[in-house]
Amino acid sequence: MVQDNGKEPTLALKLRVWRQRRGQPGAFEEHALPAVPTSASFLEMMDMLNEQLIKAGKDTFAFDHDCREGICGMCSMTINGMPHGPIPGVTTCQLHMRNFRDGETITVEPWRARAFPVLKDLAVDRSAFDKVIQSGGFITVRTGSAPEANNIPVPKPIADEAMDAAECIGCGACVASCKNGSAMLFVGAKINHLNILPQGQAERDRRTLAMVKTMDDAGFGNCTNYGECQAHCPKSITLDVIAKLNRDYLRARVKEFFSSTGKPSKGGD
Amino acid sequence: MKLDPKTPAGPLADKWNNHKAKLRLVNPANRRKYHIIVVGSGLAGSAAAASFAEMGYEVSCFCYQDSPRRAHSIAAQGGINAAKNYQNDGDSVRRLFQDTIKGGDYRAREANVYRLAQVSTNIIDQCVAQGVPFAREYGGLLANRSFGGAQVSRTFYARGQTGQQLLIGAYSALSRQIGLGTVKMYTRHEMLDLVLVDGKAKGIVTRDLVTGAVEAWSSDVVVVCTGGYGNVFYLSTNAQGCNVTATFRAHRRGAGFANPCYTQIHPTCIPVHGEDQSKLTLMSESLRNDGRVWVPKNKADCAKPASEVPEEARDYFLERKYPSYGNLAPRDIASRAAKEVCDEGRGVGQLVDGQRLGVYLDFSAAIKRLGEAEVRARYGNLFDMYANITGENAYRQPMRIFPAVHYTMGGLWVDYNLQSNVPGLFVGGEANFSDHGANRLGASALMQGLADGYFVLPYTVTDYLAGEKSGSRPAQDAPEFQAVVKDVNARVAKLLSINGTKSPRYYHKALGKITWGQCGMARDKAGLEQAIRDLQALRDDFWKNVKVVGSGEALAPELERAGRVADFLDFGIMMCLDALTREESCGGHFRTEYQDAGEAKRDDAAFAHAAVWEWQGDGQLPARHIEPLVYEETQLSTRSYK
Numbered sequence: 001m002v003q004d005n006g007k008e009p010t011l012a013l014k015l016r017v018w019r020q021r022r023g024q025p026g027a028f029e030e031h032a033l034p035a036v037p038t039s040a041s042f043l044e045m046m047d048m049l050n051e052q053l054i055k056a057g058k059d060t061f062a063f064d065h066d067c068r069e070g071i072c073g074m075c076s077m078t079i080n081g082m083p084h085g086p087i088p089g090v091t092t093c094q095l096h097m098r099n100f101r102d103g104e105t106i107t108v109e110p111w112r113a114r115a116f117p118v119l120k121d122l123a124v125d126r127s128a129f130d131k132v133i134q135s136g137g138f139i140t141v142r143t144g145s146a147p148e149a150n151n152i153p154v155p156k157p158i159a160d161e162a163m164d165a166a167e168c169i170g171c172g173a174c175v176a177s178c179k180n181g182s183a184m185l186f187v188g189a190k191i192n193h194l195n196i197l198p199q200g201q202a203e204r205d206r207r208t209l210a211m212v213k214t215m216d217d218a219g220f221g222n223c224t225n226y227g228e229c230q231a232h233c234p235k236s237i238t239l240d241v242i243a244k245l246n247r248d249y250l251r252a253r254v255k256e257f258f259s260s261t262g263k264p265s266k267g268g269d
Numbered sequence: 270m271k272l273d274p275k276t277p278a279g280p281l282a283d284k285w286n287n288h289k290a291k292l293r294l295v296n297p298a299n300r301r302k303y304h305i306i307v308v309g310s311g312l313a314g315s316a317a318a319a320s321f322a323e324m325g326y327e328v329s330c331f332c333y334q335d336s337p338r339r340a341h342s343i344a345a346q347g348g349i350n351a352a353k354n355y356q357n358d359g360d361s362v363r364r365l366f367q368d369t370i371k372g373g374d375y376r377a378r379e380a381n382v383y384r385l386a387q388v389s390t391n392i393i394d395q396c397v398a399q400g401v402p403f404a405r406e407y408g409g410l411l412a413n414r415s416f417g418g419a420q421v422s423r424t425f426y427a428r429g430q431t432g433q434q435l436l437i438g439a440y441s442a443l444s445r446q447i448g449l450g451t452v453k454m455y456t457r458h459e460m461l462d463l464v465l466v467d468g469k470a471k472g473i474v475t476r477d478l479v480t481g482a483v484e485a486w487s488s489d490v491v492v493v494c495t496g497g498y499g500n501v502f503y504l505s506t507n508a509q510g511c512n513v514t515a516t517f518r519a520h521r522r523g524a525g526f527a528n529p530c531y532t533q534i535h536p537t538c539i540p541v542h543g544e545d546q547s548k549l550t551l552m553s554e555s556l557r558n559d560g561r562v563w564v565p566k567n568k569a570d571c572a573k574p575a576s577e578v579p580e581e582a583r584d585y586f587l588e589r590k591y592p593s594y595g596n597l598a599p600r601d602i603a604s605r606a607a608k609e610v611c612d613e614g615r616g617v618g619q620l621v622d623g624q625r626l627g628v629y630l631d632f633s634a635a636i637k638r639l640g641e642a643e644v645r646a647r648y649g650n651l652f653d654m655y656a657n658i659t660g661e662n663a664y665r666q667p668m669r670i671f672p673a674v675h676y677t678m679g680g681l682w683v684d685y686n687l688q689s690n691v692p693g694l695f696v697g698g699e700a701n702f703s704d705h706g707a708n709r710l711g712a713s714a715l716m717q718g719l720a721d722g723y724f725v726l727p728y729t730v731t732d733y734l735a736g737e738k739s740g741s742r743p744a745q746d747a748p749e750f751q752a753v754v755k756d757v758n759a760r761v762a763k764l765l766s767i768n769g770t771k772s773p774r775y776y777h778k779a780l781g782k783i784t785w786g787q788c789g790m791a792r793d794k795a796g797l798e799q800a801i802r803d804l805q806a807l808r809d810d811f812w813k814n815v816k817v818v819g820s821g822e823a824l825a826p827e828l829e830r831a832g833r834v835a836d837f838l839d840f841g842i843m844m845c846l847d848a849l850t851r852e853e854s855c856g857g858h859f860r861t862e863y864q865d866a867g868e869a870k871r872d873d874a875a876f877a878h879a880a881v882w883e884w885q886g887d888g889q890l891p892a893r894h895i896e897p898l899v900y901e902e903t904q905l906s907t908r909s910y911k
Contacts, residue, residue: 008542008543012350020679021823022479022823022824028415037543037545039543039660040543040545040546041658043547044545044546044547045877047547047774048545050827051772051774052663053818054816054818054827055772057816057818059818059819059820060816060818060819060826062764062824062825062826062828063826064335064397066334066339066508066509066510067341067343067344067508067509068508068509068547068548068550069344069548069550070340070657071344071430071432071433072334072337072340072343072344072508072653073338073339073343074334074339074428078337087657089653090657094657094658095653096658096660097659098660114701119479120823120824121555121824124334124826125335126336127335127336127456129336130336130337130338130444130447130454132520133338133440133441133444134444134446134447134448136449137441137444138441138442139398139399139400139441139695140396140445140753141395141399142323143316143320143323143395143442143723143724143727144391144395144399144723144724145398146370146391146394146395146398146399147394147398148394149353149393149394149396149397149398149411150355150410150411150566152397152398152409153408153409154405155405155407155409156405156406156407156409159403159404159405159409162400162402163402163428163434164436166427166437167400167428167430167433169433170338175333175526193402194400197400197402199397199399200397200400201398209437210733223280236862243870243882249501258686
């Protein structure tokens with residue numbers, strides 16, 4: 001947006017930004033930026049802060065980011081207490097400064113969750129998510145062994161529902177927003193994507209049990225239906241994926257129980 | 270430099286099958302004795318690493334991101350081509366091949382492109398089996414849409430995020446192998462050099478971005494799938510971390526770099542808005558299926574809101590100039606047409622540096638024809654993205670778009686087996702040069718990445734390993750590795766010690782101004798010569814005056830950027846030199862001296878070849894070699910989309 005004088009409006013901002021070294025306690029640092037264009041993205045504002053720090057010979061703030069178009073899931077900042085900031089359905093990199101007021105103080109923190117330790121400043125370690133996927137977030141299909149694609153018809157409503165869940169970008173805002181640090185929205189989304197497709201049926205129970213176990217072992221908390229995850233998910237994944245995860249988990253556990261032979265089970269039918 | 274393309278003999282349609290039948294194999298029990306390094310975890314890297322591990326090899330995979338799922342393949346929006354002919358509209362492997370080689374303005378290797386079209390159908394099978402939620406029709410079968418440069422509907426898609434869904438498919442296959450312990454995954458590791466032992470690629474040196482540790486890794490073969498170099502222009506649609514370092518470091522160790530001047534400018538990006546901008550955002554090309562591109566006929570109307578420009582005062586310039594393809598003209602042609610009307614002073618949007626650089630992409634006709642709900646169903650997420658970035662509602666007023674750097678067709682030179690001229694160094698995906706010639710058609714980057722990773726590299730790398738004695742790989746502390754580790758440490762120490770006055774980003778921006786200005790959508794001799802001199806001066810200044818804050822022992826984003834920018838500076842010189850010496854126009858490479866009224870004018874007699882550059886040492890210009898492009902079954906014609 002351009003003003004009548006042809007110049008872009010700018011904001012003067014005060015920033016409280018988290019500074020932390022790995023394994024050490026952290027603290028907020030205060031900085032000021034005199035003229036941030038309203039068309040800049042939040043991360044471009046952080047770039048400006050970092051350039052200002054370099055000019056002063058100080059270390060920059062480390063933060064994770066990559067695609068800057070809201071799809072890679074790498075950016076991760078808690079802005080004024082809200083993961084990805086105040087606008088629903090938007091990642092930090094797609095949050096623009098026109099959503100802030102002149103003179104405002106903005107607090108910027110890393111994701112805060114037991115399962116996501118801070119690496120430096122605003123960057124955290126989210127490898128626990130990868131571990132959950134490694135334990136079962138896939139359909140086993142070796143390269144070259146797939147049947148002709150149209151041999152597996154998938155009713156459109158099922159395909160659309162799977163796609164809704166598959167929109168998850170694995171950013172971890174759900175965990176960061178949850179008082180319990182629960183990863184149920186993330187795991188629920190992945191389970192829903194794969195468990196409802198015909199291709200995913202063979203491993204349905206095995207997948208559910210394995211992913212839930214890995215999730216628990218990784219230090220994520222339990223879901224107590226706060227709903228914060230849904231409110232902060234940049235891809236608008238909804239709580240029903242958690243309900244369906246619980247349903248699939250129960251189903252798998254019951255089947256496991258009744259198929260018990262007395263020998264230790266690895267899960268699955 | 271020896272450049273043997275190793276194109277198999279026989280008719281085009283039989284080459285790959287004949288070749289596969291002759292490739293050597295490795296006994297399943299022996300495979301675990303070989304260690305394969307895969308650098309990069311995008312579509313090509315993830316697919317290759319997972320496939321190797323399924324076959325039984327020991328695999329290590331490296332990426333700079335915090336998870337392999339974040340590679341920039343994820344950002345592809347539109348779709349993936351495959352010659353399935355599900356729409357019964359006359360598609361076939363040969364037609365996909367013809368479209369792709371024509372789209373590349375006859376500057377790609379014929380046999381590679383044919384193979385790409387052949388395996389395209391297997392890719393869709395593989396992805397569907399993995400659970401990729403492609404769009405479907407009510408009968409449950411797969412849906413298709415049309416894409417630029419094609420007259421059939423052969424593009425498979427998953428809403429506006431096909432790249433993410435395909436990458437998650439490959440990532441899940443990779444994750445399964447990581448979980449099984451057959452792939453060791455090293456995230457937040459950046460490849461900073463290639464290690465050669467007796468002239469063969471035998472490992473890499475990486476920097477652990479979290480701890481700063483520089484380490485050597487020994488292997489029997491190295492597969493580099495590290496993407497393109499679009500960020501040499503500073504502003505591009507690439508992710509912030511995308512860089513040329515892995516391929517350029519391999520180039521410095523002897524690998525030829527082919528056609529660096531072939532860069533793709535995507536026509537539908539959101540225009541530049543200001544000085545502090547860090548990236549350009551693409552709006553999927555699929556929007557051109559239903560959007561109409563126009564500018565006002567009269568300059569006087571350019572500052573008015575679109576709604577105040579009456580229908581008869583609008584110039585739908587793509588429909589006017591290219592009636593048979595219309596708004597679906599290929600990317601290079603659509604981009605140049607947009608530049609042309611803006612250069613005439615008929616661009617729209619805000620003034621940046623005294624010029625309006627934007628054209629309208631108008632959905633009002635589509636909304637009238639289909640209804641807003643249907644347009645929302647097709648493109649809702651793209652409209653939302655546009656609203657986020659610009660603050661404008663594209664259901665009510667036309668989008669503004671302008672071309673931006675999007676993809677790079679050049680890359681490390683590879684033969685038909687995707688092996689570079691350095692034995693044991695294989696290159697897949699955007700990082701190699703082989704399939705797209707001088708211009709890439711929409712929805713074919715995802716196709717190529719997965720084709721290389723799933724269906725080419727597993728065969729050709731196996732053939733190479735069959736010739737290497739198992740267990741013969743060097744120890745990780747062999748003198749060759751120690752020497753490269755020493756080089757890398759010295760370079761890191763040098764960057765940290767200059768302690769000058771300007772930030773790495775300052776140099777990156779300055780680099781981008783030169784490359785986009787002189788080696789962007791239009792190039793000429795004088796400008797390119799000037800650009801080379803300017804880049805040399807900028808490079809010298811960088812090594813005297815760059816300031817890198819932070820330490821080498823922790824997460825140090827400025828150090829990462831400095832190293833990448835340093836390589837981009839050297840690379841930029843090579844790119845401009847390539848553009849200077851290719852005295853013709855073809856595809857995305859448009860030399861203003863060589864044109865027919867705005868259309869690219871090829872010189873097949875002098876330039877039907879790939880230009881391959883050989884590193885000559887620091888401060889020296891690289892040496893140019895050529896691989897002649899032999900067309901056995903293709904008639905070279907003037908590309909016309911009229």
